[in-house]
Amino acid sequence: MDDKHAPLSDGHIEALLRSLGPDDLELLEPAEEVWEGIESTVRASEGHHGNVVALEAPRRRLRPVLLGVAAALILLAVALSVTLTRDDPEVVLAAASLAYDAETFDALGAQARARAELVADGDRRSIQIVDASLPSPEAGADLEVWLIRPDDKGGVADLVSLGVVEPAAPSTLDVPADYDPALFFVVDISVEPRDGDAGHSGRSILRGPLQGI
C-alpha cells in the first residue's frame, strides 16, 4: 500500500457514485474451476504458507456412469496427469541480486533493494521479486520488471516487459513462453510513467543478472 495516488476529493467520489450503473452493482459468480485452481495451486505449495481449507459450498460430484475401457483409460491418464502436475513443487532455477547503479540509474532507486528468483512450476516460468524494499514512484507512474538480453558489449540487445510490480504487494510475473531466460537473463526494474509508451523509459532503479541459469 503505497502513497502514489493523490487523496480522493469528495467531488471525485460523488461523481463516481452518480455514475454507477447496473453493471457495477451486479457481481458475476466465478466458475467452480476458479476456486479449484486456487486450491490446487496453494496445496502444491503447502508447507510455508499454511493449509488451505476447502470451501463450505457443496462440491460437484461426478455421476456414476458406465465407462468403456478406452474412456476409462483416458480418464485414468488425465487423473494421473493432474495428480503429477499438482505434486510438482515450484523450483527456483536461478536468482539475481538486484543492485542500484548511482551513475546511471534513477535516483528513486538509491535506497531500493530486491532479489529476483526465476521459478519453474511445471511448464510455467515466472520471476518472483522477493526480499524487496521498493520505493513508490510518483503519481501516474509504475514500477515495471523487465528481462534483458545483453549484447556482447554489455548493452541491451533486446528486452521484454514482464509487468508491473506493486511496491508493497507480492509479485510473481510470468515469463512469456517465447522468451528464453537463458538468453534474457538480466532482471531490471524501472520507473515507467503511464504515458502510453510501452518502451523502457530509461529510468532503471535496480538491475542484476540471474545466476545459476
Added chain:
Amino acid sequence: MPQTASEASPSVEEAFSRGDDSALSAAYRAYGGLVYTFCRRTLDEARAKDVTQEVFVSAWKGCRRYEPAKGTLAGWLIAIARNRIIDNVRSERRHSDRRAGGDIAEIPVEAQVERIGDRLMIAEALRCLPDRARRVIAMHYFDDLTHQEIAQRMSMPLGTVKSDLRRGLAQVRRQLESAHG
C-alpha cells in the same frame, strides 16, 4: 456461493493477515465475485478466470503483508487485480504489435482499468452499508433527491439523513483508498 461484503467481517481480514487455515476460502467466498467481476469487465473469460486465480494465490502467498489497519481486504485484492489486469492487457498489446509487425501507438488502458475498479469498490462499499444508509445514499445520488426530500420520504430527522450520508461517504472513501493504496 454468496458474495456479500457483509460476510467479510474484520475477523476474516485479521485471519487472512495471519494466514489462518480457513481465511483463504473465507476471503474467496466474500470477494471471489468482486475480483472475478473486475477481471471479466476488462479481460476475456479465460483470462479473467486465470487472473482471478492468480490474484488469490498471490495474495495468499503474501498474506502477511496485508495490514487490516491500513485498508480493507477487498481494496487490497482489487489493487493486486488491477496490476495483474494491466499486465495482461499490456502483454496482449505487445504481442498484437509484434504480430502486426509495426510500431502501433499504445492506447492507455490503465486509467480505464482503474476507473472500473473504482466503480466496483464503490458498489462494494454500498453493499457494506446498513440498509437505511444505503437507501439514503441511493436517493441522494441516484434519484437526485435533496436532504429535505429524503427526510420527508423516510420520515427521518434531517440530521439523521445528513449523518447517514456522511457515514456512507466515509465508507466509500475507505474502500476506494484501500484499493488505491
